[in-house]
Amino acid sequence: MKTQEKVEYKATSNACKLCSPLGASLVFRGIENTVPLLHGSQGCSTYIRRYLISHFNEPVDIASSNFTEETAVFGGGANLKLAIDNLIQQYRPALIGIGTTCLSETIGDDVESIVKSYARNNADGNRPAIVSVSTPSYSGTHVDGFHAAVKATVDALAEKQDRPDAGINFFPGMLSPADYRHFQEIFDDFGIPCNMLPDYSQTLDGPMWTQYHKIPQGGAPVKRITAMGDALASIELGRVLSETKSAGKLLSEKFGIPNYGIGMPIGIKETDVLFDCLAASTGRPIPEKYHQERARLIDAYADGHKYVFEARAVVYGEEDLVIGITSFLSEIGVVPALCASGGKSGHLEAKLRQVVADFDEKQIQVMEGVDFVEIGKAARKVNPDFLIGNSKGYKIAREMQKPLIRIGFPIHDRMGGARIVHVGYRGAQQLFDTITNTIIASKQDSSAVGYFYM
């Protein structure tokens, strides 16, 4: 009886996930002239700010409705309204993005009605739009908060206005600013407008300033989000995401816009899918530049294939990132011996099977909903040559004396996490070079001979 309980209620030790308000904050940070506001106690926004700052090295202002004990007793409506007032006064935003927390959810605040009542009492053309999303920390992970915020924003703003040239809606999922910039470049080269949401390519990787900007420049313009109701198509990245009630599906249901749910374009195969999808949905040819990048990448694969062949990897992080990386590793001949995530969609293994040839033969271990203590134990057993994932795996990599290739979020022990390109042929090129050279370096440095000619 007791043993069973232990199994059922185990503690999470060194979590491989974050809470959902973080994901929502990130999305709101990626909308132009927007302030994220967390409806909860001060700590939530401060912790999340600090966590994001340490990755992006950029100011990350996230407001808090700053609960007190009385708030918890009498409800958070007054606080939330005061917070909105203050934000408008100090930031003059185009949009306020509100995420709930475990606290406001537990006391049962109905944020949507509070916001509606606020809007009624403050009818004024200059008032910002307000979007709210339910992101209790006890439900899902930061990824769920991220997707929920995207969907809530689209639901609140997108309209059918019969605009011509409304372009393509693009939901990239949680990737780096550099990834977003690369997507924008691809759309520009296709010559098609891109309604990307979120887009923190500038807001979380911007220039220095001559004076403090209360809200950093950049982000997805609200009017482009509004225009999403007229788009040619939606493209949504993430094979696990495509199993959920997503923003793309919502637009498909509301406005009949065709939705392409595809994988994160990591490695050649998954990037090919994106380009094919862009070509199909726009009716335009793939720009020559990308043919060339792809061709050089394949040439590089050939040059380096033997160094990486049957190298064994441990991959961890958000489920869709894990799937993308695993697809890439498989196509270069690396065995993704262990694929693990703190997320728990129930779809991870099935989706991995879609992108890995000879899945069973490779004896790939898949773990959902695990923490780093569990990942560490499993990792030791699969005897990897390297680990690939965010900085939080450093401890297990260090204990195992195996190199860690840092990707994704957070990167807290290197500079430039915001500048990593994961996607496209370009991203695959960088990942391939990094992995190959990591393996070569291990071999060279541990060799007694010390050649400089490998």
Added chain:
Amino acid sequence: MKTQEKVEYKATSNACKLCSPLGASLVFRGIENTVPLLHGSQGCSTYIRRYLISHFNEPVDIASSNFTEETAVFGGGANLKLAIDNLIQQYRPALIGIGTTCLSETIGDDVESIVKSYARNNADGNRPAIVSVSTPSYSGTHVDGFHAAVKATVDALAEKQDRPDAGINFFPGMLSPADYRHFQEIFDDFGIPCNMLPDYSQTLDGPMWTQYHKIPQGGAPVKRITAMGDALASIELGRVLSETKSAGKLLSEKFGIPNYGIGMPIGIKETDVLFDCLAASTGRPIPEKYHQERARLIDAYADGHKYVFEARAVVYGEEDLVIGITSFLSEIGVVPALCASGGKSGHLEAKLRQVVADFDEKQIQVMEGVDFVEIGKAARKVNPDFLIGNSKGYKIAREMQKPLIRIGFPIHDRMGGARIVHVGYRGAQQLFDTITNTIIASKQDSSAVGYFYM
């Protein structure tokens, strides 16, 4: 008496330089539909091919006139002509680029007359152009061979034809294919034609093939070299180069084309010079994209400045590369404690003083004409945090247990040497991230604590 001799005639031990025919071969490999031909014994071309292949991971066909003992006695004219005939038969090139070797130079072959006599006896519209350059191994280094080949090519081909829109002549010096691609992109963004010589961006970093290409696609088109006589201006990279009788100066003298001799655009300061130079010579504004890259780079400098501050570096390699890297290191706060080159222009220190603030205060040691044994001895004394240069410094880095940051040529112990971007804001961004992260990694890995939060 004897001691003096020892000093005068010391052996070179682990040279930090290569021979001049290598440089010439590289240039000819960077001209469209061209075959390099070395006039000497078989070994020269085979050794050089292998050395280049190991860096570029591309086929590098270099023909040889294949001297025999008789050739050495009776002169190489017959062999050279036969070689040209055979090359034409098998390769059908647009141009044959001939470099001499120590052997053909020592026996006194007059290659220019041989080529002229060949041309006289083979007058035929379909014959390729032939350019020859004197590159005896006993004179200078591979860099001298490189510049000599550029100049000889321009001298032989450039004409004044009063073409409109002849663009700008661009002599990038010895950099990577990725650097050359970046330059092309910059010129494209300025909207100005670029006559870049050489341009091995495709020929030495190309795609896979469906069948063997005797000459790889790409390279500077011969007709663009011909058009150089009409250009708006010449830009020539290399502060040491600008002291020589260069291709840019030649064009200036022959056709009155203004020549900008500037440094290799490594780091913000030297890249600013290039962009200012482009803006001035074209009368066009610097494209917004580069303002953004520059701004993000500066932001990154701020984020990482403390990790690199007063870190000590040993820099070695070709003189102009050393100058560029040193300029970059100085602007980020790294102390370039030792700057060394196998080259011996006599200008290295003077040019370094131009790019380093507080040169004397920093007690920078400059060494010209040195080999790796000498560099190793000096490096130990300056107690560096890292070394930066080509793969050939690995041995001294390993002995000192200091990290080596690989740049330049050759990269024989990592993949992707051809893909390193050294130049522009983009190159500086990559170098900065690599250096910062190398320092962080050293610190993290050698720490007993092992934080994942730096």
Added chain:
Amino acid sequence: MSSISILKGREQQIYQKGSQDFDMSCEKKSLAGSISQRACVFCGSRVVLYPIADALHLIHGPIGCASYTWDIRGALSSGPQLHRMSFSTDLQEKDIIFGGEKKLASALDTLIDTYKPKAAFVYATCIVGLIGDDIDAICKKASQEKGIPVLPVHSEGFKGTKKDGYKAACDAMANLVGTGSVKDVGPLSINIMGEFNIAGEAWIIRDYYERMGIEVVSVFTGDGRVENIKRSHGAALNVVQCSGSVIHLAQHMLERYGTPFIRVSYFGIEDMSKALYDVAEHFKDTCPEIMQRTQALVREEVKKVYPILKQYKQKLKGKKAAIYVGGAFKAFSMIKQLRTLGMDVVLAGSQTGTKEDYQVLRDMCDDGTVIVDDANPVELSKYSIEKGVSLFVGGVKERPMAFKLGIGFCDHNHERKLSLAGYGGMINFAREVYASVTSPVWQFAPRKTIEN
């Protein structure tokens, strides 16, 4: 800078010396919708107890609170590293509905069996009170079953400010104090309080006191051990740094065990020396030669660092600095430290200062210095630019603001990996300030370009 306005309701938390009457409004909760640099009650408890290295720290709540506090602080341990693990009951939706008690009990059971800690702290987060979990009862039961202290920490995030979290932590520790044997504790003995051993600072301070002939019974909580806390009531004196965080415990020990306390700071030559002399003064009747030993120690240490500091001073003289820290007491030391380096403090503030703190601050500062309480990035940047500072001293959250504006930065918060306390720490501080202020990268800052 006219575009930057101060939020209504915050005017009384900003004061410019010389320009206004002084009546600082402080110790208020942060205004809803302002971007406070403050944290929450849980944060306060977590930072105080964090360095107790042989205890289990289990966070009862949804995952966030545990994830964001996993091994992010520079508090070193000379032995066990259990404090660097992040344990959470990771409450899910169904736990919110049906309660998390079973989960907590089971998690405690397994974790104590696995890691064999000397004690366990169970942190209540926001929703724990709301869903009605009786963590006191669960802790008591676990304590009985496992034979180690299992202590609830009432740190529900919204129930006050960070300071209330400090108090909750002190309350938890108070349950440990007095439960160990003090028979080996001598009369010349102290506890070092409010010292978290960031980058080994507690070891440095402990070494100074030991060289003076004093026994250090316990450090609260740097390199902390449950056993030492248990017997800490045997010490003759509590030496309290970081006034806010542990003052409750010091007061508790004064009331309960009659242990007197003095307040000190270990930052900068002046305050460090004073911290040693004050303790010597306290014990000089018991041990007459202690004052001489202390003088010798101070002389020796100052002699080592002075010439080095002089060099840095030459490079930094006349530059302006801003300070924004958690506790105001640290700001006092920092102003002196920066003066030692020849720098002028033109902006000073704290997250949690009291009226008295701000009075002291005001008295220390030059005319024109801006003093702020619970400020936000907008205000901090506004005054930094207006005052033309070359250096900002603060925590991680202030760092990007400084860098965006081309201002050098020194991390003086607990995430740092650099020892800043003691005499050697003063050198580190000087070097750190020098590295940031004089870096050549600022030549590229757009603000510089405009100015030139």
Added chain:
Amino acid sequence: MSSISILKGREQQIYQKGSQDFDMSCEKKSLAGSISQRACVFCGSRVVLYPIADALHLIHGPIGCASYTWDIRGALSSGPQLHRMSFSTDLQEKDIIFGGEKKLASALDTLIDTYKPKAAFVYATCIVGLIGDDIDAICKKASQEKGIPVLPVHSEGFKGTKKDGYKAACDAMANLVGTGSVKDVGPLSINIMGEFNIAGEAWIIRDYYERMGIEVVSVFTGDGRVENIKRSHGAALNVVQCSGSVIHLAQHMLERYGTPFIRVSYFGIEDMSKALYDVAEHFKDTCPEIMQRTQALVREEVKKVYPILKQYKQKLKGKKAAIYVGGAFKAFSMIKQLRTLGMDVVLAGSQTGTKEDYQVLRDMCDDGTVIVDDANPVELSKYSIEKGVSLFVGGVKERPMAFKLGIGFCDHNHERKLSLAGYGGMINFAREVYASVTSPVWQFAPRKTIEN
């Protein structure tokens, strides 16, 4: 593939089995203007002498010859690493005019004083003969002054082919052989010749022979030591691999010291076993039990590798391979090795094969196999594509050609860092072939895309 034409003058160096009369033209100098994969005389000398680890190797000439040969070979030493240094007189323009003798003498003087080698080899490069330097005299003088052998190597690049370089190296070594004491050498003794200890291969081979009870006096030149070469004439038998490179020395020793030699190969199970049995056969009268020991050894080793090879064979069966190597003798072994893996060799060639070599090759090959002498990338790629090979076995210069066409590649040259000799080497070879042939990256090769 019609666009690829064969150079006039090379038609007789290409033969397709079954389709033509066999009269291979070979041992010719490379045609001017063809992109030969060959090197020069200097290269031949350098590769043979290179692994002598306690000797100084000084290259007399301009810098290139030294730079391109700096530590690029996988020849290991168990002790001194002097062979991995690159020494050059680095001749300059003025030396060409006034001669390089003084410089050479001075360089030798300094280097011998600095590195204290057991012997020195001075390599003449192309221009040394032309400028009239008397390196024989300089070496002789240095030898007298320093008391170590200083041996000129007449390896002027243009004076013949790589084979002439082998001979020049053998001539230099011949001066060492016979100068040491052989009093400790027993009757069951051999020299291993033509084995360069790439990735430690000589150690593996030596171990086999020693397990058979045989004393290995010297390895020429893997993990080479001057002292062992000096006493190598004491061995009862020379066991010669890599026929071309050291056969001159073996013949010299036969003539001068009456040492018989046999030719062997250590690549593949068949040839490796034969190399052991042949030596056992030679000594079976002196030592009757040797044959049994050898059988036991072979049985044991084969038993270890066979099941592993079988696994690889399953993955590789029926795939086609091309071979292009330096010496033809190695090609024979490789054909057998590839057959062991179930693969078919459809293209085979060498840089330096003799008429007899090509006859053997022809006899070994299946109908339709193309045989080439001194080929170039154009020819090699043409036949690789026509024959549809999945694997190319060759040296670094062939690698990019294979990869460009989406063909797997195995480096069987001396730059490799992987041991391919002996029984364990066969596993490494199988693994290497498997890694390249079955890599998933080829799915992206444009040639594959077209075929599909």
